[in-house]
Amino acid sequence: MCTAATYQTSDFYMGRTLDYEFSYGDQVTIMPRNYPLPFRYHETRYNHYAIIGMAYVVNDYPLYYDAVNEKGVGIAGLNFVGNAHYEEELSEEKANVAQYELIPWLLSQCASVQEVKKLLEQTNLMNTSYSEQLPCAQLHYLIADKEETITVEFMEAGMKIYDNPVGVLTNNPPFDQQMFLMNNYMHLSPKQPQNLFDPSLPLQTYSRGMGSIGLPGDLSSASRFAKVAFTKLHAISGDSEKESISQFFHILGSVDQQRGCCEVAEGKYEITLYTSCWNAQKGIYYYTTYENHQITGVDMYAEDLKAERLISYPLITGEQIHWQNG
Numbered sequence: 611m612c613t614a615a616t617y618q619t620s621d622f623y624m625g626r627t628l629d630y631e632f633s634y635g636d637q638v639t640i641m642p643r644n645y646p647l648p649f650r651y652h653e654t655r656y657n658h659y660a661i662i663g664m665a666y667v668v669n670d671y672p673l674y675y676d677a678v679n680e681k682g683v684g685i686a687g688l689n690f691v692g693n694a695h696y697e698e699e700l701s702e703e704k705a706n707v708a709q710y711e712l713i714p715w716l717l718s719q720c721a722s723v724q725e726v727k728k729l730l731e732q733t734n735l736m737n738t739s740y741s742e743q744l745p746c747a748q749l750h751y752l753i754a755d756k757e758e759t760i761t762v763e764f765m766e767a768g769m770k771i772y773d774n775p776v777g778v779l780t781n782n783p784p785f786d787q788q789m790f791l792m793n794n795y796m797h798l799s800p801k802q803p804q805n806l807f808d809p810s811l812p813l814q815t816y817s818r819g820m821g822s823i824g825l826p827g828d829l830s831s832a833s834r835f836a837k838v839a840f841t842k843l844h845a846i847s848g849d850s851e852k853e854s855i856s857q858f859f860h861i862l863g864s865v866d867q868q869r870g871c872c873e874v875a876e877g878k879y880e881i882t883l884y885t886s887c888w889n890a891q892k893g894i895y896y897y898t899t900y901e902n903h904q905i906t907g908v909d910m911y912a913e914d915l916k917a918e919r920l921i922s923y924p925l926i927t928g929e930q931i932h933w934q935n936g
């Protein structure tokens with residue numbers, strides 16, 4: 611399972627948890643503006659927006675899971691198994707794009723979500739895998755800039771672009787159903803409840819936090835959607851960079867997956883491999899990993915963005931313990 615979210619303070623932030631049972635070898639990867647970006651059905655693009663995100667790099671090509679460009683447009687791809695559908699036939703009217711190219715296709719040339727929406731209408735997403743060993747991932751997407759957030763789903767019935775007023779996404783079911791299920795939680799509140807049950811009964815608020823009784827805490831995708839939506843929509847923090855990212859990691863921490871709680875095969879468990887948070891305006895990508903709770907940051911602007919080669923940072927794993935004595 612995975613969860614993605616947006617967060618606004620004085621800057622705009624976005625990020626995700628990547629929950630899975632194994633890692634492909636994730637690296638924070640910067641694609642500078644002059645990296646020759648190849649496309650399966652188009653000419654290589656030699657000049658484009660710079661991008662930073664998490665990727666599996668194969669043959670010097672970044673297979674991005676989530677990323678943000680220098681214009682502040684961010685995308686996170688999340689599993690959408692059984693519902694994602696990509697085209698088998700090449701289109702003559704639209705631009706054909708291989709499924710694994712979608713993130714670089716959009717982020718290399720769109721300066722806003724408005725532009726993403728226009729380009730998507732002209733895009734035919736092909737069921738073309740990177741290689742035989744790496745079949746197409748079945749994904750849906752949270753796409754956002756500081757102005758707006760959308761969910762994009764490629765389904766058998768066609769491409770769906772939804773305005774996403776909550777700014778969160780998990781996995782199945784499709785986004786419209788996730789939003790419908792939110793109706794079940796409209797009574798929840800960070801405030802203590804009133805006794806609407808029956809005023810003649812001596813009901814008491816015997817604990818703090820009783821306004822959110824009924825908020826699910828299990829690891830299913832629909833439950834994580836409600837949990838993270840409640841947490842995000844009520845989250846309050848200061849505006850500074852440190853307060854903002856600290857709060858963002860707390861928001862996604864509400865749906866963290868601990869090893870042992872979600873068995874996907876005999877003896878195999880899904881865990882939160884990494885949690886990311888990017889400052890969309892400043893081009894900084896922060897992350898923690900399952901075994902490294904210290905926040906690590908990679909600043910796109912600390913690199914030569916006119917370069918022609920990818921710049922990749924393998925994740926720092928293993929707890930970084932700051933000893934206070936001894």
Ligand SMILES: C[C@H](CCC(=O)NCCS(=O)(=O)O)[C@H]1CC[C@H]2[C@@H]3[C@H](O)C[C@@H]4C[C@H](O)CC[C@]4(C)[C@H]3C[C@H](O)[C@]12C
Nearest residue numbers: 611612629666673674675688689710744745746747781
């Ligand atoms: C497994 C990841 C999604 C995690 C997730 O949503 N888990 C939820 C599980 S469940 O639904 O609840 O069962 C996805 C997100 C991005 C994916 C990767 C990216 O799409 C980039 C390439 C694309 C290639 O086609 C396949 C390898 C790959 C490197 C993908 C591997 C894998 O499918 C990733 C890493």
